[in-house]
Amino acid sequence: MDAVVDMLRWLLEPGTWTGPRGVLARSVEHLWISLVPLVAAMAVAIPAGVLSGHYRRGQAVGALVTNVGRAVPSLALLVFGLLLSVRVLGLGFSFWPIVFALFFLALQPLFTNSYTAVREAEPALVEAARGQGLSEREVLLEVELPVASPVIMTAVRITAVQVVATAPLGALAAGGGLGRFIIDGFGQNDDGQMLGGVVLVAVFALLVEWSVTRLERRVIPRPLQGRTDASAVAAAGRAA
Amino acid sequence: MTGLLAQASGGIRWSWITANLDDIWEATVEHLWLTGIAMVVGFAIAMVLSVAAIRYRRLYGPITATAGVIFTIPSFALFFVLAPFTGLTVLTAEIGLVLYTLLVLVRNTVAGLDGVPEDVKEAARGMGYTRNRLFLEIELPLAIPVIIAGLRIATVTTVGLVTITALITFGGLGRFIIDGLQQNLFVPKLVVGALGPTLLALALDGLLLLLQRAITPWSRRAAAL
Numbered sequence: 409m410d411a412v413v414d415m416l417r418w419l420l421e422p423g424t425w426t427g428p429r430g431v432l433a434r435s436v437e438h439l440w441i442s443l444v445p446l447v448a449a450m451a452v453a454i455p456a457g458v459l460s461g462h463y464r465r466g467q468a469v470g471a472l473v474t475n476v477g478r479a480v481p482s483l484a485l486l487v488f489g490l491l492l493s494v495r496v497l498g499l500g501f502s503f504w505p506i507v508f509a510l511f512f513l514a515l516q517p518l519f520t521n522s523y524t525a526v527r528e529a530e531p532a533l534v535e536a537a538r539g540q541g542l543s544e545r546e547v548l549l550e551v552e553l554p555v556a557s558p559v560i561m562t563a564v565r566i567t568a569v570q571v572v573a574t575a576p577l578g579a580l581a582a583g584g585g586l587g588r589f590i591i592d593g594f595g596q597n598d599d600g601q602m603l604g605g606v607v608l609v610a611v612f613a614l615l616v617e618w619s620v621t622r623l624e625r626r627v628i629p630r631p632l633q634g635r636t637d638a639s640a641v642a643a644a645g646r647a648a
Numbered sequence: 649m650t651g652l653l654a655q656a657s658g659g660i661r662w663s664w665i666t667a668n669l670d671d672i673w674e675a676t677v678e679h680l681w682l683t684g685i686a687m688v689v690g691f692a693i694a695m696v697l698s699v700a701a702i703r704y705r706r707l708y709g710p711i712t713a714t715a716g717v718i719f720t721i722p723s724f725a726l727f728f729v730l731a732p733f734t735g736l737t738v739l740t741a742e743i744g745l746v747l748y749t750l751l752v753l754v755r756n757t758v759a760g761l762d763g764v765p766e767d768v769k770e771a772a773r774g775m776g777y778t779r780n781r782l783f784l785e786i787e788l789p790l791a792i793p794v795i796i797a798g799l800r801i802a803t804v805t806t807v808g809l810v811t812i813t814a815l816i817t818f819g820g821l822g823r824f825i826i827d828g829l830q831q832n833l834f835v836p837k838l839v840v841g842a843l844g845p846t847l848l849a850l851a852l853d854g855l856l857l858l859l860q861r862a863i864t865p866w867s868r869r870a871a872a873l
Contacts, residue, residue: 484825484846603729605728610725
């Protein structure tokens, strides 16, 4: 239990929190290295998933993305991010390697869930909308998308938590963020700092989950709220 | 783009791979062992929990809720949390790996057993099957496709997580990633460490699918959860 005492001592020390290497500065870094890839992946994967779900196209590609996406370990994603950033694009260490890695990580659950959510929107509803003379565009934007929104938002929430929880790996590529405390603590045999880092990451992940839940209430049409689908959890099923 | 790629791959000693096939093979075997132990232990625990959850319905909620909470802890963090208490040992790695298999395995096993049609069970009871025979000869075989679907997801996840355990212990092929990072981005090691587990995961996934088709020839479609 010494480690736990060390952790509390580390967390209570004022020097832990302030300065350019303090918890507050590292939290801001953590937010950036998580938010940039998450938003980018959402911008790519959700429209792609929604459109291929609507047109019932790209099932083979979708299945491939899902299977291969699940099979690539997060540490391997970091390697690809590193090689892409350092060797191919010349963007160097620290920020971009983990951002690329998290972008790749987020693509699969977002795409798979958007695709499934739209494809499995109640057929009777879609049929009724077509019967009322709604155009393809209107069917997609006014029926399928709102109906699919609970599942899509669940996927966003789970993905956001996954991204935030995987972001500490970036510290292996000389990156910032809260992972620094875990990696540095481990490297310096400082269990207190290491466990403190783990706790901070967990708290950060919970805060992110809470924020996205708040966002869900604004995005999802009121009658559909509370219908968050367990299948989204299953489709994202991959430990970070 | 090709120029860029050529420049990016210039000066990489790919010959390291052919010169170190022995090491790579050894790490692959270690990777398979770490995965295999976790899968066997995880599967055994999951079967017990699933059967308990089916016989005593009230347990299902708490069991899946607990497993679900464990599943959301970042693996990276879990291994580091265990390390001060259980040391940098295989045990630490395996505890984490086994815990991560439980949610998917229990959920799929229970779903598979629940999915056995009531009239089939009724017919078997009518033919005089005892509860144990009913379970072993009717319910379990019919649930196999869904159980194996769970095993496939859990195996793929575990192969990936073994890579992470390289941070605290052996880690199979993941060790090459850590080495490659420490040796000033030694690309061949990084590529082996990253692509190796991916291919291993895909291969094991395919093998389990073939196994399922072989032992349940009556069902071509596995209900993947």
